Amino acid sequence: MILDVDTGIDDAMAIAYAVADPKIELIGVLSSFGNIEADRASHNALNVLDMFNATDVPVFIGNHNPLDHQYQRIDINAQIHGENGIGDVELKASERDISEQNGVDFMVEAADRYGKDLTIVATGPMTNIASAIQKDKDAMKKVGNITIMGGALTVPGNVTPVAEANIEQDPVAANEMFTSDINITMVGLDVTLRTLLTKKETQQWRDTKTEAGEKMADIVDFYIDVYDDIYPELGGCSLHDPLAVGVAIDPSFVQTIDMNIMVTTEHDAYYARTIGDKERLNDPHTNVKVAVNVDKERYLKVFMKRFLDLFQATK
Template identity: 80%
Template structure:
């Protein structure tokens, strides 16, 4: 496999393909670490930046975790930016279940090598807007944390964000229950106001929610293959994800593995055919009642002829998992 990032082209399997410029907006927990790895590994992606947010962990530690994961993957050249550190209408406070699921340090309590690289001084929202202006439709943005950075960028420069070619988010639950309340998914629940502002804007959004991520699972059978590469990256990622799998075994034993929430969003941003969609107008309930942070069809726009949210509702999990594993194993073996 040869990478020709400077020419925006990749040769893989004898095929010449264009490379997608991608920004990841993460709150670096375990599945965000897998999302970063997927983006670094996939030959169709040029990861031009990682934007950190709060959520699974606070924004500063999310940034530190992202830097360490990139260092583990020999991708220190990817810049990391810190975006919004609090939701739009309240102060961030880490919820107990995030420490349970992701560990105290956010990455399964696994210690990764410190890197001399630090986060960029430029604000992450400004970097996002600047990149939107520079790359336009050639830019893909994947948000796997709260939607605060996207909402802030829309408010600051709507026209720039309207230029972005692909905005895919991991968040929401339309046809299944939430994972932090009966109706709310975690990323939406962190900042429902921001999520509602994003969904009710005129930007086209692809929503990869619990509807599909709960069906896309990883087990220790797969992480064992990472260990068998005999690489630091393979072994450390297996340690991180095995922690996650063990937690899932305790709190979601019916699933039979850990959900690939965030890396599935990256996969769908690259190859939309992994999932099937409902095309809808979505809103988020922001009132502090039993339906707080619910993602649901927007009654006010029910009869609008145009829709702006592509909601993933079914997934080709076998094909996705094969691509996921091929990408990870190819990358880990390359790092020997």
């Protein structure tokens, strides 16, 4: 598995999930802009990996900016994820260096090398995937599983009434990915808003009496507190990014519908909307599986087991 992240709080949980699951060999983490700048996202990823003793997993930097404009961090990202991207919790600084190889080049080479055995999970903007498709579409078509956290088909967006954050960061890249004929599983707000974590669960992490458990509880409790302020109706924080990792491993966590998806790139009220592509409505081939329902109880049970086992392993 390769994780493509913009390491905020839920990306940190996605990294932990991938490290924890025994089915996964995590061969690299690739960072981009989004919740925070690409450089800081990469260092957050290194520090999270090292906290879980995954010091053999390299970290790469991909794109620093969207395909068609310059990245600028928005205030809501600092509010939700903290100034440093991980709830303003200080982790031990890794002694490792970020890889000098460009992250997009790494993704393309891995796609060509591992083919159907490779899973890519993107939990930030789709810029790195779009860039990889532009660089070598044939190699990217070999990948066995590309699962993204992004989009909103049946529910409103979370940055505008129609736009989900990862798509809104680079709609041009997302549209290029969705319309490329490469098979994608879209784990969007339709299911992630139903998959919630509370301080009851993070207390169990603290109860492990491990530094990793305490630190992750501190990070996620920050997130839960923000959700209590912004989305009090939910009753917890959404497990956006770790759900995408879970679905990539076990697709039976969700129910999907097959669609051809496009993203609106015009700068109007519908900017960055994910919606069915009317030009391909009659195309017998569909390339996107859109998650529309989730077995949230079973997922949370597996999620908690993975995390508790991981924390115990760091003792």
